[in-house]
Amino acid sequence: MLKLENVSKVFNRGTINEKRAINGLSLHLAPGDFVTVIGGNGAGKSTMLNLISGTLAADSGSILLDGVQLQKLPEHLRAKFLGRVFQDPMMGTAADMGIEENLAMAYRRGKKRGLSWGITAAEREEYHRRLASLGLGLEDRMKSKVGLLSGGQRQALTLLMATLQKPKLLLLDEHTAALDPKTAAKVLELTGEIVGLDKLTTLMVTHNMRDAIRMGNRLIMMHEGRIIADIAGEKKMGLHVSDLMEMFEKASGGEFANDRMLLG
Amino acid sequence: MSTFAAFFSSMGTAVQGAASQGVLWGVMTLGLYITYKVLDFADLTVDGSFALGGAVSATLIVGGMDPFLTLIAALLAGMLAGAATGLLHTKLQIPGILAGILTMIALYSINIRIIGAANVPLLGEKTVITAITDTLPIGKNWAAILIGTIVAGAVIAALYWFFGTEIGCAIRATGSNERMVRALGGSTDQLKIIGLALGNGLVALSGGLVAQSQGYGDVGMGTGTIVIGLASIIIGEVIFGAGGNFARRLLSVVLGSVVYRVIIAMVLRLGLKSTDLKLLTAVIVALALSIPVLRRDKDLRVYGIVLLAGAVLYLLLVNAAAALAPGNATLLFAARFAALGATAAGFGTIWLTGRRKMAAILKR
Numbered sequence: 001m002l003k004l005e006n007v008s009k010v011f012n013r014g015t016i017n018e019k020r021a022i023n024g025l026s027l028h029l030a031p032g033d034f035v036t037v038i039g040g041n042g043a044g045k046s047t048m049l050n051l052i053s054g055t056l057a058a059d060s061g062s063i064l065l066d067g068v069q070l071q072k073l074p075e076h077l078r079a080k081f082l083g084r085v086f087q088d089p090m091m092g093t094a095a096d097m098g099i100e101e102n103l104a105m106a107y108r109r110g111k112k113r114g115l116s117w118g119i120t121a122a123e124r125e126e127y128h129r130r131l132a133s134l135g136l137g138l139e140d141r142m143k144s145k146v147g148l149l150s151g152g153q154r155q156a157l158t159l160l161m162a163t164l165q166k167p168k169l170l171l172l173d174e175h176t177a178a179l180d181p182k183t184a185a186k187v188l189e190l191t192g193e194i195v196g197l198d199k200l201t202t203l204m205v206t207h208n209m210r211d212a213i214r215m216g217n218r219l220i221m222m223h224e225g226r227i228i229a230d231i232a233g234e235k236k237m238g239l240h241v242s243d244l245m246e247m248f249e250k251a252s253g254g255e256f257a258n259d260r261m262l263l264g
Numbered sequence: 265m266s267t268f269a270a271f272f273s274s275m276g277t278a279v280q281g282a283a284s285q286g287v288l289w290g291v292m293t294l295g296l297y298i299t300y301k302v303l304d305f306a307d308l309t310v311d312g313s314f315a316l317g318g319a320v321s322a323t324l325i326v327g328g329m330d331p332f333l334t335l336i337a338a339l340l341a342g343m344l345a346g347a348a349t350g351l352l353h354t355k356l357q358i359p360g361i362l363a364g365i366l367t368m369i370a371l372y373s374i375n376i377r378i379i380g381a382a383n384v385p386l387l388g389e390k391t392v393i394t395a396i397t398d399t400l401p402i403g404k405n406w407a408a409i410l411i412g413t414i415v416a417g418a419v420i421a422a423l424y425w426f427f428g429t430e431i432g433c434a435i436r437a438t439g440s441n442e443r444m445v446r447a448l449g450g451s452t453d454q455l456k457i458i459g460l461a462l463g464n465g466l467v468a469l470s471g472g473l474v475a476q477s478q479g480y481g482d483v484g485m486g487t488g489t490i491v492i493g494l495a496s497i498i499i500g501e502v503i504f505g506a507g508g509n510f511a512r513r514l515l516s517v518v519l520g521s522v523v524y525r526v527i528i529a530m531v532l533r534l535g536l537k538s539t540d541l542k543l544l545t546a547v548i549v550a551l552a553l554s555i556p557v558l559r560r561d562k563d564l565r566v567y568g569i570v571l572l573a574g575a576v577l578y579l580l581l582v583n584a585a586a587a588l589a590p591g592n593a594t595l596l597f598a599a600r601f602a603a604l605g606a607t608a609a610g611f612g613t614i615w616l617t618g619r620r621k622m623a624a625i626l627k628r
Contacts (some may be wrong), residue, residue: 006403013303030363079449092438092447095432105437118433161448220419 001201002052002169003031007061009047009225017213021047023225025061029169029203034195036212037205039222045205046087049171052203054078054119060219065168080110083162083200085155092158095147099138099157102146102216103127105182106161129162134190152183156190163194170195172204176211188215223251280405286522287412288473289492293500293521294419294492294514295342295466302427303459304439305353305517308364308490311344313464314373314484317471319375321480322384331392334471335415342468343461344369348455372612375483383482391476415473416518419466424511426462435459467493488542495545496521498552535583566614574607 011024022044029035037045050056052063052076063070070078079136085264086092093102104119104127113204124142131139138149146154162170172191176184188211195202206212219236221229221244228251231239290364292314299307324334332384345367353361357552376382396407434450435458442452467489475481500520506513528541536544551568559563583597 055443074451076446076449076451079447082447084447088442091441091443094437094444097437101433101437105433105445105448105450111449113430113434113450115429115431118428118430122440 001031001033002027002203003062004028004048004052005062005064005065007048007051007063008059009044009051009056010059011057020225022051022202024051025226026046027227027233031201032199032218033218034200034202035204035220036216037203037222038207038209038212041249042224043222043229043238044225045222046173047091047225049173049203049205050085050168052078053082053084053171054186054204063239071173074154081168083109083160083165083167083170084156085170085172087174087177089151089158089178093154095145096144098132098143100124100127100142102157103130103161103164106164109165109167111165113175114235130164130206148160150183152165152179152187155179155183155187159187159190159194163198168201170200170204174205174207177207191215209244213239213241213244221251223248276333277405278529278533279526280409281413281521282525284412285407285474286525287416287518288411288477289470289496289525290412290416290518290521291419292467292489292519293493294416294423294497295463295470296490297463297497297517297625298423298466299346299463300494301497302439303438303456305360305456305460305465306364306490307346307460307463308361308469309345309349309367309371309464310364310485310489310493312368312375313468313486314471314474314489315375315481315483316345316371316378317342317468318475318481318485319384319471320468321379321380322386324477325389325476326384326388331390331395331476335392335469338472339465339469339548342467342471342594345468346460346462347457350453350460353460354453354456372483379481379483382484382546383480385480386476387479388445391479392473393477394446398519406479412423412473413414419469420511420514420518422515426508428542431455431458433592437464467487488545491542491545491549492524494549495552496524497548499523499527500553534579535586536579562577563614563618570607570610570614574603574610577606578603 004025004027007022007025011017011019011021019042020223021042025044025048027048037048039045047056051058052065052070054070054073058071061071065081067082071083084092095106097105100119100123100141104123107123127142128139131142136153136156138153138157138192146157149157160176170185175191176187179187192206192215194200202216205214213236215238218230218232219239220231222229229247292310294306296310299305299310319407320332321331321338324337325331329337348370349363351404352358352366353360354617356363358366391406392411394406396402396410397404398406400410402410407555427436429468433557434445437448437456438445438452438459440448445452445455471486475485476487481572497520499521500516500518503523504512504516506516528544531541531544532538558568578600581603582596585592585595
């Protein structure tokens with residue numbers, strides 16, 4: 001499915017601020033894998049996702065998705081295979097456009113855009129149905145500008161948009177981190193439902209260790225641009241936050257886990 | 265009494281002329297609306313592409329081409345200019361404002377090459393205006409209003425359709441959230457180039473229309489186009505609202521252009537020289553763009569009101585002095601001095617009050 005081989009990315013190469021964000025990272029995902037990704041600040045979690053999506057270009061290594069060499073494609077062509085939800089709820093939707101117009105944009109992900117009408121009546125019905133499944137009442141406001149929605153509503157909409165055309169790989173980059181706890185729980189619940197329904201192969205970055213343990217079938221921990229732990233199946237189900245803390249402290253040489261991880 | 269009647273009758277003609285200019289320039293405003301509002305791109309190319317349209321259209325007419333066909337040539341030339349700015353911005357990653365300035369400056373030389381001189385007169389040539397005045401029993405102004413309305417109407421209809429299509433929607437989304445469009449598989453580079461080409465094509469089309477109506481094409485005719493366009497868009501939004509469906513917003517942009525020309529005609533009547541207009545337009549745009557700050561900052565608002573009142577007082581007093589005693593330099597000087605003095609006194613009062621208030625707060 002997804003194969004990252006020996007991928008590296010250095011920021012500010014040759015300057016005093018040089019940082020090896022991703023350091024010879026390799027990762028294989030099987031079809032249907034739902035992998036949660038944890039690690040401290042600067043561990044390279046988001047950078048890894050950005051290298052896969054093409055927002056950043058890798059310095060070396062290869063990124064294969066079902067045999068397609070992603071690293072050779074520009075971001076907008078990689079989008080054909082990828083569904084993405086960002087940390088910032090503003091990032092995944094166009095505020096000045098209506099809910100249905102945003103969905104229509106997402107419906108055409110990876111397809112050629114031409115001069116036919118931007119949204120059809122048949123699509124509208126499908127959008128209505130899919131929005132209703134979110135349980136947020138958005139199906140009655142399809143013409144409303146997305147800018148009028150709350151952060152949680154926008155994030156739920158982005159999640160729906162990312163999966164409207166079934167992606168080969170779903171990338172969730174701390175997509176609940178900017179939401180209040182209650183909304184975050186709701187969006188996470190929707191994430192579980194949507195991923196489970198379509199058996200989507202998923203990479204979910206999170207700062208919340210409990211979520212990382214609870215969600216998905218596999219957990220990886222990153223540190224300094226590498227994967228330092230990869231736990232799957234029953235072993236993952238038996239994990240506790242304290243186990244992860246211990247692993248993290250060992251990896252970082254006794255350094256304390258940062259506040260956000262502790263609070264998680 | 266008769267002077268008043270004469271004033272109003274000449275005012276009527278002036279408004280008619282203003283309306284005809286308004287619709288012809290309104291096509292330019294539609295083009296600018298695409299780049300500035302839809303694509304969220306402050307595109308300075310327009311100063312060059314407006315003159316480009318005039319140059320291409322006028323030169324081809326002199327060369328014997330049908331005046332209507334020259335408008336299509338102007339449209340295509342403008343699209344090329346817009347695409348050039350788009351390529352500079354997207355492929356070479358030059359900041360948008362600078363990319364526009366580069367194309368605008370380059371177009372100055374290109375326009376002189378096209379014309380072969382600094383301007384080309386259309387005296388005695390067949391233009392879209394003469395084509396109408398020859399067949400219909402109407403004057404030049406009405407002919408310009410007719411052709412301007414037809415072209416603007418057709419452009420609004422075409423834009424309404426285009427921005428409802430898949431590509432059009434993607435261009436609108438690019439102006440709203442570029443990253444999202446890329447994440448959903450849209451090439452924002454391509455979409456921006458298309459938008460800039462479309463916008464500048466319309467600006468050049470308008471340049472061709474204006475050149476034909478004024479009877480010459482000139483390399484300098486595009487100077488200040490962007491500011492005039494912005495003023496028209498803002499006036500349209502203020503008077504007719506920024507909301508509603510897309511066609512309505514486009515219509516309000518054209519009406520804004522007409523109102524802008526009427527305001528200009530009236531200000532000219534009040535004694536401003538035509539060379540002062542660019543200053544006036546810049547002030548209008550600066551004021552309109554500072555509305556968000558003015559809404560927040562009460563002190564600034566008061567300064568603004570005093571400044572405006574001062575300007576009006578100045579115009580009134582100077583005009584009154586000239587009317588009461590024509591050629592009397594002392595009276596004119598006194599009028600100017602009084603207006604400026606009153607404004608300065610106003611400023612001083614606000615400033616002192618503000619200082620005293622702050623001192624009182626600090627003392628507490």
